[in-house]
Amino acid sequence: xxxxxxxxxxxxxxxxxxxxxxxxxxxxxxxxxxxxxxxxxxxxxxxxxxxxxxxxxxxxxxxxxxxxxxxxxxxxxxxxxxxxxxxxxxxxxxxxxxxxxxxxxxxxxxxxxxxxxxxxxxxxxxxxxxxxxxxxxxxxxxxxxxxxxxxxxxxxxxxxxxxxxxxxxxxxxxxxxxxxxxxxxxxxxxxxxxxxxxxxxxxxxxxxxxxxxxxxxxxxxxxxxxxxxxxxxxxxxxxxxxxxxxxxxxxxxxxxxxxxxxxxxxxxxxxxxxxxxxxxxxxxxxxxxxxxxxxxxxxxxxxxxxxxxxxxxxxxxxxxxxxxxxxxxxxxxxxxxxxxxxxxxxxxxxxxxxxxxxxxxxxxxxxxxxxxxxxxxxxxxxxxxxxxxxxxxxxxxxxxxxxxxxxxxxxxxxxxxxxxxxxxxxxxxxxxxxx
Amino acid sequence: xxxxxxxxxxxxxxxxxxxxxxxxxxxxxxxxxxxxxxxxxxxxxxxxxxxxxxxxxxxxxxxxxxxxxxxxxxxxxxxxxxxxxxxxxxxxxxxxxxxxxxxxxxxxxxxxxxxxxxxxxxxxxxxxxxxxxxxxxxxxxxxxxxxxxxxxxxxxxxxxxxxxxxxxxxxxxxxxxxxxxxxxxxxxxxxxxxxxxxxxxxxxxxxxxxxxxxxxxxxxxxxxxxxxxxxxxxxxxxxxxxxxxxxxxxxxxxxxxxxxxxxxxxxxxxxxxxxxxxxxxxxxxxxxxxxxxxxxxxxxxxxxxxxxxxxxxxxxxxxxxxxxxxxxxxxxxxxxxxxxxxxxxxxxxxxxxxxxxxxxxxxxxxxxxxxxxxxxxxxxxxxxxxxxxxxxxxxxxxxxxxxxxxxxxxxxxxxxxxxxxxxxxxxxxxxxx
Numbered sequence: 001x002x003x004x005x006x007x008x009x010x011x012x013x014x015x016x017x018x019x020x021x022x023x024x025x026x027x028x029x030x031x032x033x034x035x036x037x038x039x040x041x042x043x044x045x046x047x048x049x050x051x052x053x054x055x056x057x058x059x060x061x062x063x064x065x066x067x068x069x070x071x072x073x074x075x076x077x078x079x080x081x082x083x084x085x086x087x088x089x090x091x092x093x094x095x096x097x098x099x100x101x102x103x104x105x106x107x108x109x110x111x112x113x114x115x116x117x118x119x120x121x122x123x124x125x126x127x128x129x130x131x132x133x134x135x136x137x138x139x140x141x142x143x144x145x146x147x148x149x150x151x152x153x154x155x156x157x158x159x160x161x162x163x164x165x166x167x168x169x170x171x172x173x174x175x176x177x178x179x180x181x182x183x184x185x186x187x188x189x190x191x192x193x194x195x196x197x198x199x200x201x202x203x204x205x206x207x208x209x210x211x212x213x214x215x216x217x218x219x220x221x222x223x224x225x226x227x228x229x230x231x232x233x234x235x236x237x238x239x240x241x242x243x244x245x246x247x248x249x250x251x252x253x254x255x256x257x258x259x260x261x262x263x264x265x266x267x268x269x270x271x272x273x274x275x276x277x278x279x280x281x282x283x284x285x286x287x288x289x290x291x292x293x294x295x296x297x298x299x300x301x302x303x304x305x306x307x308x309x310x311x312x313x314x315x316x317x318x319x320x321x322x323x324x325x326x327x328x329x330x331x332x333x334x335x336x337x338x339x340x341x342x343x344x345x346x347x348x349x350x351x352x353x354x355x356x357x358x359x360x361x362x363x364x365x366x367x368x369x370x371x372x373x374x375x376x377x378x379x380x381x382x383x384x385x386x387x388x389x390x391x392x393x394x395x396x397x398x399x400x401x402x403x404x405x406x407x408x409x410x411x412x413x414x415x416x417x418x419x420x421x422x423x424x425x426x427x428x429x430x431x432x433x434x435x
Numbered sequence: 436x437x438x439x440x441x442x443x444x445x446x447x448x449x450x451x452x453x454x455x456x457x458x459x460x461x462x463x464x465x466x467x468x469x470x471x472x473x474x475x476x477x478x479x480x481x482x483x484x485x486x487x488x489x490x491x492x493x494x495x496x497x498x499x500x501x502x503x504x505x506x507x508x509x510x511x512x513x514x515x516x517x518x519x520x521x522x523x524x525x526x527x528x529x530x531x532x533x534x535x536x537x538x539x540x541x542x543x544x545x546x547x548x549x550x551x552x553x554x555x556x557x558x559x560x561x562x563x564x565x566x567x568x569x570x571x572x573x574x575x576x577x578x579x580x581x582x583x584x585x586x587x588x589x590x591x592x593x594x595x596x597x598x599x600x601x602x603x604x605x606x607x608x609x610x611x612x613x614x615x616x617x618x619x620x621x622x623x624x625x626x627x628x629x630x631x632x633x634x635x636x637x638x639x640x641x642x643x644x645x646x647x648x649x650x651x652x653x654x655x656x657x658x659x660x661x662x663x664x665x666x667x668x669x670x671x672x673x674x675x676x677x678x679x680x681x682x683x684x685x686x687x688x689x690x691x692x693x694x695x696x697x698x699x700x701x702x703x704x705x706x707x708x709x710x711x712x713x714x715x716x717x718x719x720x721x722x723x724x725x726x727x728x729x730x731x732x733x734x735x736x737x738x739x740x741x742x743x744x745x746x747x748x749x750x751x752x753x754x755x756x757x758x759x760x761x762x763x764x765x766x767x768x769x770x771x772x773x774x775x776x777x778x779x780x781x782x783x784x785x786x787x788x789x790x791x792x793x794x795x796x797x798x799x800x801x802x803x804x805x806x807x808x809x810x811x812x813x814x815x816x817x818x819x820x821x822x823x824x825x826x827x828x829x830x831x832x833x834x835x836x837x838x839x840x841x842x843x844x845x846x847x848x849x850x851x852x853x854x855x856x857x858x859x860x861x862x863x864x865x866x867x868x
Contacts, residue, residue: 084634092544093531097572100531228633228662327533327544327564331630 029237030223031073034216035244036164039251040310041121041303042114042372043210045365047252048286050203051259052277055268056179056187059256061204063188065211066249068412071405072383073241075390076217080224081234082399087221087386088325094389103385104322108349110374111215111318115353117368118314121307123357124280124364125300134358141354144312148346149332163305167251169290169298174254176289177261184257198426205423206369208416209376211252215314217382218321231399258286278365315349377424380417383409442563443548444572447526450505451483451512454498460511461485464526467516468559471523474594475558478550482524483512491516494557525559529598533635534562537615538595540623542630547571549590562596565589599635617647625654628663637666640675649678657690664691664699673702680755681708682728682836685715689725715830723807724800726840727821727830730755733763736770736788740781747778756833758817762791767827769820771795797822800829804840811837 050058076087083090092100119137126136194200220241229237262285263275275282284299291298316332323330323342330342356362387409390401401409443466451460465482480493492512499507516522523529529545536543546568549561563571567589597615616624616639628636628651640648640663652660652675664672664687676684676699688696696716703709711729718724732754734743743760751757760778762771771791781790797820798807811819811834818833 084632086632089533096531097546097569101573225632230634230666326569327546329541 029240029244030220030227030229031077031237031241031244032247033161033223033244034073034220035248036161037219037310037313038211038213038216038248039164039167039306040114040118040210041307042117042213042368042375043252044121044255044303044306045117045280045283045368046203046206046210046372047255048259048283049277049365049369050207051256051286052263052267052275052283054200054203055260055264056183056257057192058200058203058207059184059187059253060189060191061207062211062249062253062256064415065208066245067408068208069212069249070242070245071408072212072217072386072412073220073245074238075386075401075405075409076221077224077229077237077241078234078399079386079390079396080221081229081237082231082396084225086225086321086324087218088321090389090395091385092325094392094395095385099385100325103382104325106378106381107215107218108318108322108345110371110378111314112349112352113356113371113374114213114215115311115314115349116356117371118307118311119354119357120362120364120368121280121303122311125304125307128281128284128296128300137354137357140308140311141350143308144350148312148316159309163309166298166302166305167255169287169302170251170254170258173287173290174257174261177258177286178289179257179261179265187260188253198423201419201423201426202373205376205416205419206372207376208419209374209379210372211248212379213372213375214379214382215318215375217386219313219317222317222321234399255286258289259283262286262288278363280365283365311350311353315346315353318349319343319345373423376416377420380413380420383413383416387413440551441549442568442571443525443530443550444568446500446506449500451481451492451508452501452505453511454507454509457505457507459505460508461490463506464489465516466525467491468523468525469517473558475551475553475560476523476593478525478557478559479522481506481512482516483508485512489516490514529562533599533631534591535597535599535616535627535639536564536591536595537597537618538591540619540627542599542627543591559593561590561592563590599631599639616643621647621650622654624651628655629659633659633662634666637663640667641671645674645678648675652676652687653679653683657687660687661690664695669698669702673699676712677703677705677708680728681712681715681730681830682726682832685712685718686720686725688712689716689720718800721804721840722800723798723802723804723819723821723832724829726804726807726832726836727800728755728833728836729830731759731761731818731820731828731831732757733761733767733828734773734787735765736762736786736791738787739783740778740785740787740790741783743787744778744783756818756831759831761820761828761831762787763828769795769797769822769826769828772820795820798832799823804837807832808837808841 079085079087079090085093088100088104091103119140122140123133123137126133224237259277263277263282267274275285277283280299280303281296284296287295287298319342320330322328322345323339326341328341329339331339334342336343356367357364387401387406390396391406393400447463447465449463451463452458453460461483463481464484466478467480467482468476469479470476478494480491481497483490483492490512491514492508496509496512497506498509501507519527525548529548531544531546533542533544535541543562543564545562545564547563548559549563550557551560552558595615616627619627624647628639631639636659640651643651652663655663667675676687679687688699691699700709700713703712715724715727715729718727720726732747732750734746738746747757747760758775760773760775761769762773763769770788771793772795773787773791777790777792796810796814796816798810800821800823802810802821807819810816811832816834818831819837820831821829823829
């Protein structure tokens, strides 16, 4: 008999670096990731153009939006933790087939439109780098397909979150632009409403839509479910949601401040040399105080990152959600014949999103902002569904909404609903409601 | 009883009227099943939403279904419906909910339920999970009839449906889905569980018996295992881990934090096995020590083959690996090995020490998984013993665990396991105790 080797001292079972790393990543919780995802191309364009056109006096809208954002995101996170189900599944189980169908049609339409905003960002970035969009968009389609089908989408998400630190440059640029802080403070804390200007109302709808995007609630709730957070993890989850939301709002505010300081103020001073803020190159001027002549490159990098990530994640998660709601097979490692609906929805969403950008003479920035307006218009409908579910004892038990959350959320629904109806009315009426 | 075969969605929402004077009573909103554990559960009555609230009407009170679609009742429904947790309500508990299709081995959503009138009783016979069910629910059944005829009907016979106990977790309900899920191969069950949300996964595991749960657990990824463990509660988790193979159990325990591991080990009833598991968790997972099982057979050299086979017959049903028997002295120092084949073919009166192979290939606990696998491959073995520095047997690494360790998990899960095992106690079986 032969004994092959002699055992040395038993080693401790496993080194701890892996766990430490996992812990560090997990600090970037679902709330944080979702908030970063909110800073997509549509968001960057919307905030920048809002700052460029209306200056500091539009910043105050971010305060009520922030409160609503925190309340709404907390609700989504809580529903995920308590029910262990995604929002699409809950809507199906609580409202049945009809409402689910309408919701999913709306979601698909809205998310596909937003996907086109992401491709608009990619196209803008490529044109800043001197590459035709007719090359860049198909190329990025290929990249997106490769990443989604070959690389784990979790990894993509991590890379994106790290890269989204690029938005911090807006905070630096905002300071370096030396804005008139008194004006900034007045714009932040003194509400001014300009109902005479339909563009202003449209901008507010876009700001709401891009900050509290309906898909973000779906995304966040799914992330919470996937992470397996339970009632006992709610406190940490709430902290995560509040942190993520506040960070998102701060970055949004600085995008507005930097754009206002560099473009709006310039336009006020130079009535003859207006910067129109209708192309990405115009918007990029907001990064001049930081990056100087590289402002365009930095901006292009930012929207390319945001565009590629969201273009990958949005059609994919939309497809997942729809399949989840209707009980179709949905998994990336399935063959096409096993999950045809899933793959078709994903491909169609991506194709339409990319295709819209390639239509002749499509203005990219207005297209992206229009998609955010649509999100703002549909947001109240989503919130109503969420509110009904979250107040059902059968679903939420003791974790139903508190009265405060209900008041804030219903107020959001009503205010956004009224603004949305007013905006839709003025659009249909064809002319701004000038008195 | 005038219901004919059909789908529940065709009846829900209809008006209920009184037979005598066609006076409207309310709307049919749900169907009640008192004993959901039947293979094809019998529908006991309908729930009518009347101005006075929800009322129950037994099936025998249904006279007919009118031409204009109203359901005619013999008498006005007067009983209060049973509370949610004492009966199964087909619409509110099952419509739109997720179930496991045991036959198709996947998680699906119920779009509609097919009912059949068998010998005067109304029974649920199948779940419709397909597009045709969705269209019917949308009220487009008639409009889209040509379309419906073209989409394949996707019905799951009810005896292949395992509800993921949902808002209505009555005990009966649970045991049904548990026993149906137990028909799946453990690796398929594990795949389904991985597809569910963490909370549903825990619900499904809870509905299984310990042994089935343990088999499924062995095929789950570490992170899924952990999240389920924390949901199950320590008592149940300890019971399940006790049923797992020692190598898989040790892997799982090794992933937990120290406090949780100690708590689970303390809850185990088989102290000897708990101690063994604790020792196993000391090894790195990708070494022979981490891969080995302690569930092998050791025998003494001075027995006859007949006596050894008789003993084996006693203990083998409870042992994971019996194709090689390990001959040891009473300190478990390895003297040689003997294969089941040699044992069976030898004369009944032959002595083990005459038959055993003393030229044993072995590994030490810290041999890497790759080296273990290549050793097994080089010598064409089914298992290799793991020895300490004194030559004592610590455990054995079987070929399937060695393969699992060196090929990616996805592929491993889809391979058949060569060693199947059914046992209650996991301590190393020995023919002479």
